[in-house]
Amino acid sequence: MSARRQLSLNLFVYPAGHHEAAWRYPQTGLDTLQDLGYYQALAQRAEQATFDAIFLADSPVLPENIRYAARFRLEPLTWLSAIAAATSHIGLIGTATTTYTEPYNLARQFAALDHLSGGRAGWNIVTTHEGKSPLNFGLDAHPEHGDRYARATEFLDVAGKLWDSWEDDALLADRASGVFADTAKIHPIRHVGKYFRVGGALSTSRSPQGRPVYVQAGSSEEGRSFAARFAEAIFTAHQTLDGARQFYTDIKRRAVALGRSAEHIKVLPGISAFIGSTEVEARRLEEAFDELIQPEFSLAELSARLGVDFSRHDLDAPVAAELIDRQGKLASYSRFKLIVDIIDRERPTLRQLIRRLAGARGHFVLAGTPERIADEIQRWFEQGAADGFNVMPPWMPGGFELFADEVVPILRRRGLFRERYAHRTLRGHYGLPRPESQYAQARRQTA
Helix, strand or coil, rough: CCCCCCCCEEEEECCCCCCCCHHCCCCHHHHHHHCCCHHHHHHHHHHHHHCCEEEECCCCCCCCCCCCCCCCCHHHHHHHHHHHHHCCEEEEEEEEEEECCCCCHHHHHHHHHHHHHHCCEEEEECCCCCCCCCHHHCCCCCCHHHHHHHHHHHHHHHHHHHHHECCCCCEECCCEEEEECCHHEEEECEECCCCCCCCCCCCCCCCCCCCCCEEECCHHHHHHHHHHHHEEEEEECCCHHHHHHHHHHHHHHHHHHCCCHHHCCCEEEEECCCCCCCCCHHHHHHHHHHCCCCCCHHHHHHHHCCCCCCCCCCCCCEECHCCCCCCCCHHCCHHHHHHHHHHHHHEEEHHHHHHHCCCCCCCCEECCHHHHHHHHHHHHHHHHCCCCEEEEECCCHHHHHHHHHHHHHHHHHHHCCCCCCCCHHHHHHHCCCCCCCCCHHHHHHHH
16 A cells, blocks of 8 residues: 655745745744854754755845845855754755856756755755846846846756766775776766856766756746756745646646656745634634735735736725736746736735735635645645645744644644654655756666
């Protein structure tokens, strides 16, 4: 009898928490947000709860809204290396952009993280379209949406060749013969493409997982095509079970059409839970956070997402949907579509909409008892909408501690989540195969 399918759970870390006003909440530890010990303790707590991974988002630019929100950025690979030293099993997923980095440097960094952690590295692949990022890299504007994905495709081709450039048995370290490495099994990649020229090989041997787990978060048409081809885990945002199920089915179908196994892609929507001992207590907690919202910040965020200046609109009037350009440049972005769907479906006032989005930037926000949170997770998991979730606590560390202490035991009692780790690598946690080096594969096929 095959083992029962089980959830994957990641802890998605935002410094203060995922609610935009989390930093103003009295129980958020503002004095520790740039303290190494705080993050190590958080990762250790997630490891005690047997989470699959801890995940850090990133952007290569200071957010323009820093005046009103705790949105500073810690560089992920440095951060995760420190987490690796304090943990032994939990996966380590960091964000890095293909638009504003180079394949060789990035391949070296992730190979080092995978080696030093014993095979726990994951790469959240982003193409970056935030704000003034280009100005930090000598450019005047972002590449066009399609060009960013074309560059990303070639980037992954190059990085994959680099991670494969040492065959698994190339490192001999044979004291008797004096041969350290079998150079016949180390391959300069000699890549020449539209965006990159890279000689290779990589400057370190093949890492425990072969390469990091590929994670991707785009839900646009280009993003879905890219994810179906490359991603092994997909972070996604949905407001409804039906919407999540449609995305899940579409991604799995696309992957199978490309010759991949549907089981080798984990679809992981975000969930941000306000947890109380009663439904009333949970709703009051959410309302307490929403009372801390600063409309100037929220309206600027919404205006940037939808391309409409809402700063002078009446907060208690319905959102002026007729002003939104549904065929414009922003319309291709998944978060634009998500917000427009909320407006069309619910006809909210502007105040209701900014409160709806404040909890987790369009991810699923739920207030309730631990049982209700577990019920909803189980419903999405069993009804073909998710393979697991990115847990996005409204505030840190208390919001996560509540989830770990109250919700995880319920999921375990229902047989939906592990009691202990069965593997030491992120690929093992996700049930993913270790990829064979393309050079070793070619050697085997011609033997």
